[in-house]
Amino acid sequence: MNKGVKRKDHIVLGIAVLFLIFILFLSYFTPIGVLFKASNPDNGIYGYSLNAFVRSETLNIKGLYNPVKIIIDKNGVYHIYASNLHDLFLAFGFIQAENRLFQLDLIRRASIGNLSPILGSSYQSSDLFQLKIGNLITAEKDWNETLILAKTNKMANQTVMMLEAYSQGVNDYISYAEAHNELPFEFVLLNYKPQPWTPIDTFLGQQYMAESLEFGDDALILSLMYYKMGNLTNKVIQPFSPIPQVYYAGYNGNPNETITKEIENIWPINSSIAQMAYQLYNEWDPPFINPHGHSNEFVVSGNKTSTTYPILVGGPVLGFSLPFIWFEAQIESPGFDAFGVFLPGLPIPVIGFNQYIAWTLTDVQSISWGTYFFIQTVNNTDYYFNKTWYPIEHYYVNGVELNWTNWGPIMIEKGNIALVMDWLANNYSNDPGVLLSISQAHNWTEFYDALQNWHAPYQNFAYADINKNIGDVSAGTYPVFSMYNNSLPYSPDAIMPGNGEEFIRGYIPYQKIPQVFNPSDGIIVSSNQRQVGPSYPYWYGNTMSFSPGTRAWVVYNYLLYHNNISIQDMMNLQWNETDLAAVWSMPTIIKALENSSNPYAKTALSYLKSWNYIMSPDSKAATIWFYIYSEAYFNVFYKLFNETGFWPEFENIRPGPAGGSWPNTFGLASLDEDLIHILSTGNGTPIYNGSIDSLIVNSTISAMKLLENYYPNGNYTWANFYGFYWPSLTGASALSVGPLSGLGGDYFTINDQSGGGGGPLPTSPGPGGQSWTFIANLKNLSNSYGVYPGGQSENPASNYYDNYIPIWIKGEYLPLIFASNPNNISQSNIIATIILNPSG
Amino acid sequence: MRDFFRYLIVFVITLILGYIILFSGIWVLTVIAGFIPSIIFSKKYLKALISSFSGGIISSLLFLFNYIALGGPIFKIAYFAGAVAGLPGSLFLIISILLTGIYCIIGSIIGTYIRKII
Numbered sequence: 001m002n003k004g005v006k007r008k009d010h011i012v013l014g015i016a017v018l019f020l021i022f023i024l025f026l027s028y029f030t031p032i033g034v035l036f037k038a039s040n041p042d043n044g045i046y047g048y049s050l051n052a053f054v055r056s057e058t059l060n061i062k063g064l065y066n067p068v069k070i071i072i073d074k075n076g077v078y079h080i081y082a083s084n085l086h087d088l089f090l091a092f093g094f095i096q097a098e099n100r101l102f103q104l105d106l107i108r109r110a111s112i113g114n115l116s117p118i119l120g121s122s123y124q125s126s127d128l129f130q131l132k133i134g135n136l137i138t139a140e141k142d143w144n145e146t147l148i149l150a151k152t153n154k155m156a157n158q159t160v161m162m163l164e165a166y167s168q169g170v171n172d173y174i175s176y177a178e179a180h181n182e183l184p185f186e187f188v189l190l191n192y193k194p195q196p197w198t199p200i201d202t203f204l205g206q207q208y209m210a211e212s213l214e215f216g217d218d219a220l221i222l223s224l225m226y227y228k229m230g231n232l233t234n235k236v237i238q239p240f241s242p243i244p245q246v247y248y249a250g251y252n253g254n255p256n257e258t259i260t261k262e263i264e265n266i267w268p269i270n271s272s273i274a275q276m277a278y279q280l281y282n283e284w285d286p287p288f289i290n291p292h293g294h295s296n297e298f299v300v301s302g303n304k305t306s307t308t309y310p311i312l313v314g315g316p317v318l319g320f321s322l323p324f325i326w327f328e329a330q331i332e333s334p335g336f337d338a339f340g341v342f343l344p345g346l347p348i349p350v351i352g353f354n355q356y357i358a359w360t361l362t363d364v365q366s367i368s369w370g371t372y373f374f375i376q377t378v379n380n381t382d383y384y385f386n387k388t389w390y391p392i393e394h395y396y397v398n399g400v401e402l403n404w405t406n407w408g409p410i411m412i413e414k415g416n417i418a419l420v421m422d423w424l425a426n427n428y429s430n431d432p433g434v435l436l437s438i439s440q441a442h443n444w445t446e447f448y449d450a451l452q453n454w455h456a457p458y459q460n461f462a463y464a465d466i467n468k469n470i471g472d473v474s475a476g477t478y479p480v481f482s483m484y485n486n487s488l489p490y491s492p493d494a495i496m497p498g499n500g501e502e503f504i505r506g507y508i509p510y511q512k513i514p515q516v517f518n519p520s521d522g523i524i525v526s527s528n529q530r531q532v533g534p535s536y537p538y539w540y541g542n543t544m545s546f547s548p549g550t551r552a553w554v555v556y557n558y559l560l561y562h563n564n565i566s567i568q569d570m571m572n573l574q575w576n577e578t579d580l581a582a583v584w585s586m587p588t589i590i591k592a593l594e595n596s597s598n599p600y601a602k603t604a605l606s607y608l609k610s611w612n613y614i615m616s617p618d619s620k621a622a623t624i625w626f627y628i629y630s631e632a633y634f635n636v637f638y639k640l641f642n643e644t645g646f647w648p649e650f651e652n653i654r655p656g657p658a659g660g661s662w663p664n665t666f667g668l669a670s671l672d673e674d675l676i677h678i679l680s681t682g683n684g685t686p687i688y689n690g691s692i693d694s695l696i697v698n699s700t701i702s703a704m705k706l707l708e709n710y711y712p713n714g715n716y717t718w719a720n721f722y723g724f725y726w727p728s729l730t731g732a733s734a735l736s737v738g739p740l741s742g743l744g745g746d747y748f749t750i751n752d753q754s755g756g757g758g759g760p761l762p763t764s765p766g767p768g769g770q771s772w773t774f775i776a777n778l779k780n781l782s783n784s785y786g787v788y789p790g791g792q793s794e795n796p797a798s799n800y801y802d803n804y805i806p807i808w809i810k811g812e813y814l815p816l817i818f819a820s821n822p823n824n825i826s827q828s829n830i831i832a833t834i835i836l837n838p839s840g
Numbered sequence: 841m842r843d844f845f846r847y848l849i850v851f852v853i854t855l856i857l858g859y860i861i862l863f864s865g866i867w868v869l870t871v872i873a874g875f876i877p878s879i880i881f882s883k884k885y886l887k888a889l890i891s892s893f894s895g896g897i898i899s900s901l902l903f904l905f906n907y908i909a910l911g912g913p914i915f916k917i918a919y920f921a922g923a924v925a926g927l928p929g930s931l932f933l934i935i936s937i938l939l940t941g942i943y944c945i946i947g948s949i950i951g952t953y954i955r956k957i958i
Contacts, residue, residue, distance in 0.1 A: 005956050012885055016949035023942070024868065036867075038921060039935035041903045043865040045921045046936075049912030181865070185921045734923030797916035 038188045045188050047181030051098065052797040056832040060839035061176070063090055063168040070095060070834040071825055073817045076792040076800040078329040081822050085158075086165045088333045089347045091836050093169020093197070094176075096327055099793050100344055101173065102184040103323045105194045106729055107344050108201045111208035112136045114398065118190045126285045131400050134409050135211070138426045139203035145428050146199075155453060159433035163199035166347040170197035184794065186730060197345075202432060205345035210425035212318070214457035216369035217284045218544045220277040221653055221668070223373075223495040226266040227274045228646040235686050236640070237493075237670040238543050239263040240534045242677040243584070246552040248472060248526050249514035253535035258488075260534070262481075263542050267490035267497060273375055276412045276419045277495060278650055283411075294528065294547065294659070294752040295362035296574070296770065297462040298555045299470045301522030302778075306566045309779035310464035313570050314351050314360025314786075315770035317752060320726045322737060322802060324790020326772055330818060338439040339818045341772050341788060348435040351772060353784065355820065356442045357465040358776035364458035364474045364514075365528050367492065367541040370424035372479075374407050374498025378418040386484070386500030407498055420498055424477060429455035444469050444517060451475040452510050460514075460526040464778050472524045474514035474531045479504040480538060493542045508538050523559045527552040527750075543670040547659075550580035550676075550748040567785070570775055575751050575811040577744040581672075582613045582625050585679035589628065592696035600704035601697050604628065616744040617719035626658070626721070626746060627703035628696070633657035633675055635699055636688045658747035672747075718744055724753055724809065725767050726790070726802070735796045742809045751811075773813060785813035846881045847891040853877035854895025854944050855902075862903045867939065870896060874944030878951025888948040896944030900937045 027033040038044045054072050068091040071079040078095050082088035097104060109115050113130030115123040143163075149156035174194055177183045187193060226233040239260050269277065294317035302309045318325055326341035329349075340352015351360045377384040383392050383405035392410075395402040403410045407422040430453060437450035438461075447463055451473050454461075458476035463469075481489040481496075482505035489502055496502045514531035516524060529549035532540060558573055559565065586608065593605040604624050611621035637655065641647040656665020658672065678684045682692045707716045719741040728735035745751035753769050774786040789808035793800040807814060819825045857873035874892035882888035907914045915929070922929030 005953075009953055009956055012949055013953040016946045016953075019942075020868075020871065020946045023939070027868075035925070035927070035931070036935065036939065038925070039932045039939065040865065040867050041862050041900050041936050041940070042867075044936065045917055045932060046904060046907050046912065046914050049907050049914045049917040050910055052913055052917070053911045055911070185917065186924065189921060189925050730924045732920075732923040735920055796920040797913045 034189060034191050037191065038185065043181040045185040048183065048185045048795065049797060050180070051177075051182045051184075052793070052795045054800070054832045056834065058835040058837060059176070060837045061094060061169075061172040062839050063165070063172065064836060064838040066838065068836040069822055070836065071822050071830055072832045072834070073825065073829050074831055075814050075817070076803065076831075077817065078792070079817070079819065079822065079825065080329060080331050082333045085333050085336060086161060088331050088336070089162045089165040090169040090172070092329065092331055092342075092347045093166040094173045094836065095169075095329070096342065096344070096347070097170040097173035097197075100323055100327060101177065101194060101794075102186045103729060103794050104170065104197070104201075104344050107208055108204045111139075111204040111211075118192055125283070128400065129283060129285045131397050131402060132409055132411060133211070133421065133423065134402070134404070134426050135204055135207040136397055137395055137402070137404075139200050139207055142203040142206070142428055142430065143200045146430055146433070149430075155433040155437055155450075156430060158436055159430055160199070162347060162436055163202050163432060166202065167197045167199055202345045205343060206429070206431050207425060209343060210457040211286055213363050213459070214365070214370045214425065215286070215423060216371050216545065217281055219368050219371065219373045219492075219494050220281045222266065222491075222493050222542075222544065223269050223277055224274055224281075224650050224653065225646060226494060227269050228649065229644045232644065232686065233266065234264045236674060238674070241530065241543050241546070241549060241673050243548065243673050243680070244553060245529055245533070245549045246525055246556045247530060247533040248524050248552075249474070249516050249531045251533035251536040253533065255534035256537055259537065259539050262489050262539050263491050263493065265488050265491050266494045269375075269495055272414065272417065273419070273495065276414055276417070277373075278652075280412050280419055282652055294551075294747070294768070296527045296551055296555070296750055297360045297362045297460060297472075298526070298559065298573075299462050299464050299472070299524045300559050300565055300570075301470050301518070302468045304522045304559065304563050304565055306564045307777065307779040309466070309468060309777070310470050311565065311567060311570050311778065312358045312360060312462060312464040312470075312776040313574055314462070314772060314774035314776075315574055315750070316351065316361060316772055317768055318771040319768045320724065320771070320789065321767075322726045322728045322735060322790060322796075323794035324726075324771070324788055326788045326790065327792060328786075328788065332820060336440060337820055339816060341786075346432060346435070348432060348439055350435060351774060352439070353776050353781050353818075354439055354441075355466075355781065357447060357463060358778060358781065358784070359438060359447070360462050360774060360776075362460045362462075362526050363528055364460055364476060364531065365545045365547065366458060366474070366531070367478060367539070367545075369545055370456060370458060370476070372407075372422040372492055373495045374420045374422065375495060376405055376407065376418050376420050376498035377416055378405065378410065378413065379416055383418070384499050386503075405498075419495070424458075424479075425456040427455055427477065443467065444471055447471075448473060460531065462524060462526060464776060466778050466781070468778070469518055470522070470524055471517040472515060472526055474526075476513070478508040478513060478538065478540070480506050480508060489539075491542070492539065493544065512538070521560065523556060525552045525556045525559070527555065543673055544668060546669055548581070548669050548673045548676065548748070551750050551752070554578055554580050554750060567775055567777055571785070571811075571813060573750070574770070574773055574775075575743065577615045577749050577751060578613050579615050579622070579625070579746055579748045581629070581676045581748040582611075584676060585629070586611075586613070586625075588679050588682045588692065589696050589700075592693040593700060595693060596697045598697060598701055600701045604700045604704055614744065615718055615722070615746045615749055617717065617722065617741050619718050619744070620716055622718040622744070622746075623707065623716045623721055624703065626718075627707060628700050629675070629679075630657040630662065631699035631703045632679065632695055633671070635695055636675060636678065636684065637671055640687060659752075661747055667747075722746065722753060724769055724789070726805065727767055728796075737802050737805055740805070740809050743811060773808065775813065782816075782818045784816045784818065786816050787812070787814045843887065846883075847887045850877040850881050850888060850948070851891040851895045854892045854948070855899045858896050858899030858940060858944055859902055862899060862940070868943060870899075870940050870943040871947035871950070873899065874947025875951040876947075878948040879955050882948060882952040882955060885949060885952055888952045889945050892944040892948035893941040896941035897937045900940040904933075904936060
């Protein structure tokens with residue numbers, strides 16, 4: 001050894017080597033390693049910063065046949081011009097992934113039940129639930145069925161082409177992002193990489209949206225109510241709404257007697273089944289599913305508009321998040337053009353327009369959300385149906401065994417009794433293919449024919465075209481139930497016997513499902529209210545799932561009594577804040593308060609007497625009304641639940657006033673309709689047998705005391721209780737927006753924040769609202785308007801992360817730039833141009 | 841004076857090598873950036889340590905500056921990533937800069953030691 005080396009040198013070297021080992025140990029074997037990995041200057045979080053700004057560039061990507069031109073307009077909207085459909089969908093996949101890759105991955109994971117590996121054990125129960133309901137099983141079946149059909153069926157053939165091209169585009173971006181270290185930082189922080197996208201993932205997205213829109217456990221609740229309340233249940237959960245309704249598809253006559261009896265014919269369950277139903281109710285745990293059921297669509301024909309052409313308005317209410325659920329784009333290739341909003345994983349607009357037609361969607365919310373429950377006899381290997389034993393189908397997903405009978409997945413099993421779910425979304429439905437066909441439609445016939453293939457989720461498709469036609473179809477496959485012995489079927493709104501005595505005989509013929517074309521009054525309004533009246537000759541569900549119909553009534557009456565309606569009028573109508581429940585209830589409330597000498601009642605009366613029923617942010621009367629209504633709700637129904645023994649046995653089942661606007665409650669439209677009926681008529685029998693005047697006064701006193709408690713200075717304007725909130729999908733508050741006030745409204749108004757456990761408590765705003773405010777001008781579709789409250793990019797450092805929110809929160813719109821030729825977009829409207837060239 | 845130039849060279853070579861090696865994405869390899877100049881020029885640990893550490897952190901700074909030059913808002917990204925991770929965003933930046941320096945120090949100590957024994 002060199003004599004210049006001393007003991008000190010060995011020590012220094014030893015320390016250095018040990019320190020290196022220590023750092024490597026931290027990097028690879030401890031949680032701190034993620035921090036080191038994220039801090040890597042090259043492939044840590046910083047590369048994602050280059051994704052944050054929009055830039056003109058030329059890229060070479062795999063799979064393209066020809067170059068594709070993409071223009072980004074000044075609002076951040078993408079306009080994609082390709083020479084063929086394959087390249088169009090491939091380019092769209094690339095662009096959507098560039099803006100939403102983490103969201104894409106998160107939604108497919110949520111759908112399949114695979115969140116806990118990345119987000120932790122707190123997601124294990126929701127993962128198991130997602131596995132149980134069968135999203136992955138159905139998505140795989142859907143894709144395989146589409147592949148088979150593609151050999152003979154044009155729609156299926158186009159679907160295969162579209163989804164394979166789209167998947168290639170997404171995967172091209174994943175490759176690009178990995179090569180350039182531009183993966184969203186969530187992947188780095190969660191220490192995993194995205195798997196390649198496949199068409200099955202698009203069908204998983206379809207399942208997830210079906211789950212968001214048409215999926216529910218109402219039938220369990222109804223059975224449990226009947227178990228405790230008996231026939232009183234049918235007075236609380238009424239077959240048809242007790243308050244005025246707009247049935248867009250008609251059937252306004254007297255109730256069909258047979259159907260009414262079927263709705264009221266609830267199958268009695270025993271205590272063992274009741275416990276199973278309650279257990280499943282408590283396990284009902286879909287992740288990231290926000291409140292639903294408050295959407296609006298209305299169309300008015302040209303003979304009522306100032307343009308002499310139809311105007312179509314869309315306002316689908318969905319849960320808010322950042323990144324937002326929608327992505328906005330125009331996709332264009334020879335013979336094909338469409339503009340609209342796209343869901344994650346879907347390369348075709350769900351709502352939008354082409355050169356000929358415009359369309360928008362709302363949720364149908366009929367027939368128990370398309371979710372039926374049966375009690376079936378099973379053993380370890382077989383299930384019993386129609387006097388025969390059949391083998392149970394076993395699936396193994398992520399290490400979990402899933403068992404299906406002929407109805408669907410076994411959700412709960414005790415001994416030889418199984419509670420089985422038949423969810424319509426588990427049947428085959430090629431929604432991407434239908435949406436593609438709609439986008440290609442030139443007229444009502446093509447639009448209508450395409451929708452015949454839409455099976456789930458049930459959606460109202462409003463329509464208008466440049467030839468001045470308007471229409472609506474509540475598309476979906478609606479089952480018709482029968483009994484083996486030809487007796488009256490048990491209500492499918494509740495749990496049914498599943499051993500074969502009750503079965504699905506067939507489906508309502510497509511020509512008979514709710515629909516209308518060019519109605520004589522020139523008005524179509526479909527805002528989640530029941531689409532058909534009581535004389536409809538098919539079972540179509542009770543009042544549990546449909547919205548109370550106040551929003552539809554406000555819109556319909558405006559359109560009915562106005563002519564020369566302009567685009568601006570439609571915009572104003574979309575943000576109308578009139579609470580019709582208040583309009584109907586207030587005479588009874590004021591009369592009751594006038595007879596009271598209580599000082600709280602007198603204070604409330606002084607505000608309410610001069611109120612215009614508008615839920616405006618600066619109104620104190622609006623707050624007072626909402627609290628009186630809520631207190632009355634608690635006083636009526638919570639009293640009823642306790643008296644009948646429904647509580648405490650099933651105390652986790654807590655409906656809440658105004659569509660579940662209160663924290664830890666959910667919406668049950670039947671109860672809101674009952675209460676509005678009670679308050680508007682002054683008659684509570686048989687639900688509430690006490691004095692209605694006393695109910696109102698007592699509710700007012702407790703409401704005013706609560707408000708006094710919240711705001712001793714008396715500043716309880718509605719803005720303190722009603723606001724909007726955009727939670728980040730990451731859960732980080734720094735990436736969330738809100739609460740923001742500025743818009744008014746409530747559950748009964750057109751602009752509904754969608755309640756669902758948010759307000760009306762101070763600082764607890766709702767996480768939803770009209771997710772895409774859309775006005776299609778059929779005189780000149782290039783002069784249409786729309787905005788969604790979010791931003792195109794999921795990158796929080798991007799200027800396009802939440803840039804639409806300030807516009808939306810003011811009730812304003814953006815003009816939609818729609819140009820069949822990219823040269824027709826003026827330079828002043830362009831912020832960047834991307835050219836995608838075929839590589840190799 | 842000769843020492844000053846000696847360690848200036850160590851600093852410059854560490855900086856250049858560190859900058860280049862960072863492109864590999866294998867962060868630990870920046871040990872080499874400290875090692876090579878030290879094995880050639882370094883005789884004293886403290887001076888080697890200071891010059892290689894300086895070279896390392898400046899190579900990281902230059903590397904991060906690339907993103908800024910290209911328009912990448914790295915401070916915002918660090919802030920938001922920190923918010924998601926429940927940490928101050930500046931922690932990412934501090935680690936990004938310091939760890940390169942530390943790797944270079946380790947390389948430089950090993951380099952100096954080997955120079956001493958050969």
